[in-house]
Amino acid sequence: MTSSFSTMGTDRGETGETGRCRMPMGLDIVVPGAAPAELPGAGRPYPARRAHRLVARDSGEYLFVGIRGAAGVRGGSGAHGPRRPEDVFLGPGDICFYDAHDPATLDFPERFRMKVFLVPYESLGLDAADVPRLAGTPVPRASRLGSLLSPFLSELADTASSSRPPVGELLAWNAVNVLATLATERLGRDATGTPDAQTPLMARILEYIDLHLTDEDLSPETIAGAHHISARYLHRLFQDEGTTVGRWIQRRRLEACRRDLMIRARGSRTIAAVANRWGFMSATHFSRVFRAAYGMSPSEWRDSVGRGAAAGRR
Secondary structure (H helix, E strand, O other): OOOOOOEOOOOOOOOOEEEEEEEOOOEEEEEEOOOOOEOOOOOOOOOOOOOOEEEEOOOEEEEEEEEEOOOOOOOOOOOOOOOOOOEEEEOOOOEEEEEOOOOOEEEOOOOEEEEEEEEEHHHHOOOHHHHHHHOOOEEOOOOHHHHHHHHHHHHHHHHHHHOOHHHHHHHHHHHHHHHHHHHHHHOOEOOOOOEOOOOHHHHHHHHHHHHOOOOOOOOHHHHHHHOOOOHHHHHHHHHHOOOOHHHHHHHHHHHHHHHHHHHOOOOOOOHHHHHHHOOOOOHHHHHHHHHHHHOOOHHHHHHHHHHHHHHHHO
16 A cells, blocks of 8 residues: 555445545446446435436446536536436447446446546546536447547556555546546537637637736626727626636636646745646635645645656666
């Protein structure tokens, strides 16, 4: 056992689980032994079960992403309307998202292997309402992203428990980023969470926000005024894209802070100075939202990057 992992080697529960690694970033990796009857969950299922049934096309290995923390959000409302229970067919190597609070039922052959990544929805840059839209959404092994990421995730699940702390932390960070990329692609966004089809106005607004992230007075009112629209219309534009102005600004500022802390892992600039530079006036608030977004504190992120860089130079 290391300081970064808690490995449960022979824990056999209802899922036939034989191995689980708890990693940084709020990520758990579960590799069951014998073919389990159920996917790992996070609490009791809802009384009125409406989950998809996942059907395997053949024997082999299957990868699942269980999204945690969205209990009470049902139905998948939004652009795609409410989800109805339906069969989702998977092939070996496919990656499939599911709601860890309402796991899908399985119809799999006797011989198959499953690797499951359990991660909070906040760590994927999602809203709770995004989870029903992702549930039962496969990333085929034969797709562009699937062909690149399925082997990576499979290997990560096999080697995570034996990795040393700096390497394990960086692997966890990469894994969560990979899963976030998959989630945003499934939701029709690009890797930063920006909608694929932007209007020219929205593109200008997003560019303006990025250019003014360090401004203390950046607000919906200043953004709307700079683009000669009302604040109400600005809010509606972001609502149509499934987010809010404030949430988008905070996300972009957090990404800038994370990047700054990585670059300056060995520098003299304090965490408070980095936070203040990017518009966070309260260090306590910054630490809280950073942990909610990335599953670790700013100091833990900076230190893990520093140790990883030092290990790479040896």
